[in-house]
Amino acid sequence: MLDPVSRVRRFNRAVTSAVGALDSSFLGRGRPLGAARVLNAIGHGRSDVAEIRDYLGLDSGLMSRLLRSLEDEGLVETTTHEDDARRRVATLTRVGRREFAAYEALSNTQAEGFLDRHSQRDALLAAMDMVASALTRDRVALAEMDPKSEQARYCLGAYYSELGRRFKQGFDVSLSRDPDAKDMRRMRGTFIVAMSDTLPIGCVGLKGTDHGYAEIKRLWVAPAARGLRLGRRLMDAAEDAARELGIRLLRLDTNSALSEAGQLYRTTGWHEIPRFNDDPYPDLFFEKRI
Amino acid sequence: MLDPVSRVRRFNRAVTSAVGALDSSFLGRGRPLGAARVLNAIGHGRSDVAEIRDYLGLDSGLMSRLLRSLEDEGLVETTTHEDDARRRVATLTRVGRREFAAYEALSNTQAEGFLDRHSQRDALLAAMDMVASALTRDRVALAEMDPKSEQARYCLGAYYSELGRRFKQGFDVSLSRDPDAKDMRRMRGTFIVAMSDTLPIGCVGLKGTDHGYAEIKRLWVAPAARGLRLGRRLMDAAEDAARELGIRLLRLDTNSALSEAGQLYRTTGWHEIPRFNDDPYPDLFFEKRI
DNA sequence: CGCCACCTCTGACTAAAGTCAGAGATATGC
DNA sequence: GCATATCTCTGACTTTAGTCAGAGGTGGCG
Numbered sequence: 210m211l212d213p214v215s216r217v218r219r220f221n222r223a224v225t226s227a228v229g230a231l232d233s234s235f236l237g238r239g240r241p242l243g244a245a246r247v248l249n250a251i252g253h254g255r256s257d258v259a260e261i262r263d264y265l266g267l268d269s270g271l272m273s274r275l276l277r278s279l280e281d282e283g284l285v286e287t288t289t290h291e292d293d294a295r296r297r298v299a300t301l302t303r304v305g306r307r308e309f310a311a312y313e314a315l316s317n318t319q320a321e322g323f324l325d326r327h328s329q330r331d332a333l334l335a336a337m338d339m340v341a342s343a344l345t346r347d348r349v350a351l352a353e354m355d356p357k358s359e360q361a362r363y364c365l366g367a368y369y370s371e372l373g374r375r376f377k378q379g380f381d382v383s384l385s386r387d388p389d390a391k392d393m394r395r396m397r398g399t400f401i402v403a404m405s406d407t408l409p410i411g412c413v414g415l416k417g418t419d420h421g422y423a424e425i426k427r428l429w430v431a432p433a434a435r436g437l438r439l440g441r442r443l444m445d446a447a448e449d450a451a452r453e454l455g456i457r458l459l460r461l462d463t464n465s466a467l468s469e470a471g472q473l474y475r476t477t478g479w480h481e482i483p484r485f486n487d488d489p490y491p492d493l494f495f496e497k498r499i
Numbered sequence: 500m501l502d503p504v505s506r507v508r509r510f511n512r513a514v515t516s517a518v519g520a521l522d523s524s525f526l527g528r529g530r531p532l533g534a535a536r537v538l539n540a541i542g543h544g545r546s547d548v549a550e551i552r553d554y555l556g557l558d559s560g561l562m563s564r565l566l567r568s569l570e571d572e573g574l575v576e577t578t579t580h581e582d583d584a585r586r587r588v589a590t591l592t593r594v595g596r597r598e599f600a601a602y603e604a605l606s607n608t609q610a611e612g613f614l615d616r617h618s619q620r621d622a623l624l625a626a627m628d629m630v631a632s633a634l635t636r637d638r639v640a641l642a643e644m645d646p647k648s649e650q651a652r653y654c655l656g657a658y659y660s661e662l663g664r665r666f667k668q669g670f671d672v673s674l675s676r677d678p679d680a681k682d683m684r685r686m687r688g689t690f691i692v693a694m695s696d697t698l699p700i701g702c703v704g705l706k707g708t709d710h711g712y713a714e715i716k717r718l719w720v721a722p723a724a725r726g727l728r729l730g731r732r733l734m735d736a737a738e739d740a741a742r743e744l745g746i747r748l749l750r751l752d753t754n755s756a757l758s759e760a761g762q763l764y765r766t767t768g769w770h771e772i773p774r775f776n777d778d779p780y781p782d783l784f785f786e787k788r789i
Numbered sequence: 790c791g792c793c794a795c796c797t798c799t800g801a802c803t804a805a806a807g808t809c810a811g812a813g814a815t816a817t818g819c
Numbered sequence: 820g821c822a823t824a825t826c827t828c829t830g831a832c833t834t835t836a837g838t839c840a841g842a843g844g845t846g847g848c849g
Contacts, residue, residue, distance in 0.1 A: 211653060212618065213610075213614055213624055214607050214610045214611055214614070215697060215698075216624050216628060217610035217613060217626060217627065217696065218606055218607075218610055219625070219628075219631055219696045219697055219698055219751045220627040220628070220630065220631040221518075221606075221610070222566070222631075222696060223630070223631035223634040223696065224514040224517070224630075224631070224634065225518050225521070226634075226635075227634045228511075228514060228515050229515070229718075231511060231515070248712060250633060277547070288730045306776045316508055316511070317504050317624075318506075320503075320504045320507035320508055321504055323507060323633070324503055324504070324716060326636070327633055327726045327727070328724075328726045328728065329725050329726030330503065332629065332725070332726065333630070333633055334503055334506050334507070335626070335728060336625070336626035336627075336629040336630050337506060337507060337626075337630055338506060338508040338509075338510070338629055339622065339623060339626040340510065340513070340514075340623070340626050340630050341509055341510040341512075341513035341514070343613070343617055343623055344513045344514060344516075344517045345513045345516075347618070356757060358612060365502060405509075406509045406513065407505060407509055407510060408501070408505075408506065408509055435619050435622070436617045436619030436620075436622065437617070437618075438618065459513060
């Protein structure tokens, strides 16, 4: 009843029945689940037939038939791919977009209804983020993004507000040496975001300098994603990028209040060096030759 | 991407694919999912055929055939119900129990594997408890239980350790007026536990006294279950039980550090009264006429 | 150009799940 | 005791999902 494995299994039972309910609400629109899934995949912007097939794990014969049935309903049109006439591209018709919107409304209403009934929304959402991140850990994708992109800005905002919570004296970006976005773009550096499905759950910046080293900046892992060893993955990716750019020496600064980070650096080949900048926030400085 | 509804929907996508994986691991034993589900329902103690059918949401014809196929495999035996010869009762054979154990092992290994890969186990489990409680809130069952039962003792242990965390001076049961179990049993009082599936998520005690009133004691809601308005449900159930027992006046003591509790009492017809005992921990005293 | 790889589609299947009506046995209420 | 309801089971379906082989067109490369 109370051991960890039973708790996981209780969770499994709870979500199995919830998923069942979700599926059957989708059947309410008079279309088999398979066809509904294809329609929704197209609605969410997947247009290449092979990509949809892959995403939904369908056999090519089955996929073809499902697509045909959606065409017969007048929801979908297929054309051949511009660059490769073997491939087909599916798009929603006007009617199809309306039908897709109806599915979206169903999902949104369901989600809102679930949240509205709960009076500790933020805690519940945080728990859902954590579980979802753990369940999809193998599908977390690291991608280089512009440091001004929406995803990157979300990560940085979350990072700053976390520093504000964890530093006794709070945190004010304007007092810190906020790295210039252009130093975290190729070919000077890069900015990497970890995406779990549509949610950014971590980031790291590699900031080029003119002093013979590059700096690691803004390493952040969302609270919901801690425990997935994502910090290490992000650091590895940043180092790989640095090597690609011909960088041989890395430095970083951090604060002893961020104990997990210090722990990570110490166990991955970094060693402490004396202060190398006058930023007021950091009190620990590291270097690594790669 | 970042609004609450998207986060819920990301969670839905994550669990949908996880549930799919869980289902297909069950197919590994060479039996269709329907038959495996029936076998497992029987293994988990559901024996009445109508009850299983209801639980799994199956048509009676389908249920009958699935049961027949399990009988043909030699896994299940059916007999007629003792009290009602129309009903049938299914039990596992020796082979059936072995097969059920294999499914159990599969589930347990899967759950352990999931936990083992995560380095923040406790946080993850707490999150899973919270999500599971929210998803199954309509199936939370309040049941009167003996205050010495395993479930009750679990709740009380969790309650005491939470008081220890929340009171500045900590909490030591032996210093408090720990209610005698026999005062929280019918006909003097009662003890109610809220069960979500197999997990106790809340409790409340009604303690009979010889002073013309009964006391509400040990109101506790698991952190994972907060936001479900379970405190109110438990209090209502305790009041109902008090009425049944002919009790007209209720009292309780609490501590101002437990702000949610105080809030609940004030909004549900209780009013503050002077201290009526010498317990060192409470600093707030309430009364309610029912 | 020829060959091979690749994508999509169709035909021909199977398995699993689910539906529906009705038969047969048994319980329940008047 | 009889009508009616309830439970299980069987037969006869349908729908959905999924598999497999092969046809026919296209792309890429020597």
